[in-house]
Amino acid sequence: MPELPEVETVRRGLAPSLIGHRLGAVVIRESRLRWPVPADLEARARGRRILDLRRRGKYLLMRLDDGWLICHLGMSGNLRLMPADTPLLKHDHIDLFLDDGQVLRYRDPRRFGALLWTADPASHPLIASLGVEPLSDDFDGPHLHALCRGRSSAIKQVIMDAHLLVGVGNIYANEALFHAGIDPRAQAGRLSRPRCARLAAAIKEILARAIEAGGSTLRDFVDGHGNPGWFQQTYRVYGRAGQPCAICGGPIHTLRQGARTTCYCPHCQRR
DNA sequence: AGAACCACCTGGCAGC
DNA sequence: TGCTGCCAGGTGGTTC
Structure with missing residues (x-):
């Protein structure tokens, strides 16, 4: 699905609804994505406040008050906000519950995407090795x-x-x-x-x-x-x-x- | 170092 | 209707 414009569209749509809220329970139904979803993701994320939602290349970076979530949608992933009681569909792999009765749900049939945690994206190998942002003034x-x-x-x-x-x-x-x-x-x-x-x-x-x-x-x-x-x-x-x-x-x-x-x-x- | 390939997965579609 | 084969938005890893 996503190239840069799609990821940016998702980011802009989600940011106002996410920023300022706290994460609650994290449910991982399928951890076999591009890389295994870390088993301690809930321990890292639960109770943390979402401070920002950024994009670097096709990666979404969710800044928490301690650490960051790194999300990539791969070829078939999507990340959507919905009422917490919304029935599950096939390939709904991960739920990040929020403090306002909503859930941020990650769905990815082909499982080429990723959801990871890092203390610092700038030093994370996936992010640190990325090239120039095409929409930045650096690129001409x-x-x-x-x-x-x-x-x-x-x-x-x-x-x-x-x-x-x-x-x-x-x-x-x-x-x-x-x-x-x-x-x-x-x-x-x-x-x-x-x-x-x-x-x-x-x-x-x-x-x-x-x-x-x-x-x-x-x-x-x-x-x-x-x-x-x-x-x-x-x-x-x-x-x-x-x-x-x-x-x-x-x-x-x-x-x-x-x-x-x-x-x-x-x-x-x-x- | 750079370039050419492979791998990871499922779903949808064309063709038989 | 149902099977088979092929194709698809990404990208790290392996090989030469």
């Missing part, structure tokens, strides 16, 4: 050009590498490359500065627009209150194989890069 054309320099891999692989640049998954990588007119197979190290500037701008714009639209991605995406996003209706290449390009009218092509599908317009996107 020159920065992207520097990231690409010396790399022989395809530009799409580079912008999807979370150790270099966070938050750009398959969907937004495809869309950003289309908007920048760059072939996804182009060798990263050979991209000119102006093209890097265009790509950095496209990444920022697409992510920002997707957040404004309330997150998006797939048909099953819902925010922290169960509402769907709508940005998917604006995709130009993702999921449009064989359909006409919005610019030139030629068919959208697909290919495999790494283990994922790339969608692009061979006429409008150049190496």
Whole structure:
């Protein structure tokens, strides 16, 4: 489900309802996520006040008055606030009860997500190794050009590498490359500065627009209150194989890069 | 160091 | 209807 805009949408939706409340009981029905949910999660979290809800890349960071919860939604996870007596559905793995009769419920059919505790995210290996935030002022054309320099891999692989640049998954990588007119197979190290500037701008714009639209991605995406996003209706290449390009009218092509599908317009996107 | 692959899971869908 | 095979939003780990 989630790329950066979806995670940010969840964060914005949940933050006002969570901040200031205390956590109560923690029920772990299934601890086998990407990494085992720590057995002492309840001992760490119960009674703690929620001070903030932040995002770093695609990770949600819940700051408590002692320590932090780290949450990743993987490919199929969602985190929703609901009345504490809401009946359970299949794959509802973890409940974090609040002091106001609500429960923050983690559901993740594929179990690629994570829920962890740390004393300090800045020194946690998963967080410390993350690359630049694409919506920050630190990220711009020159920065992207520097990231690409010396790399022989395809530009799409580079912008999807979370150790270099966070938050750009398959969907937004495809869309950003289309908007920048760059072939996804182009060798990263050979991209000119102006093209890097265009790509950095496209990444920022697409992510920002997707957040404004309330997150998006797939048909099953819902925010922290169960509402769907709508940005998917604006995709130009993702999921449009064989359909006409919005610019030139030629068919959208697909290919495999790494283990994922790339969608692009061979006429409008150049190496 | 960098690049190419694999692994982890379930659900949905196309095709037979 | 029901089976099989394939595909899917992420990312750490292994291998070369």
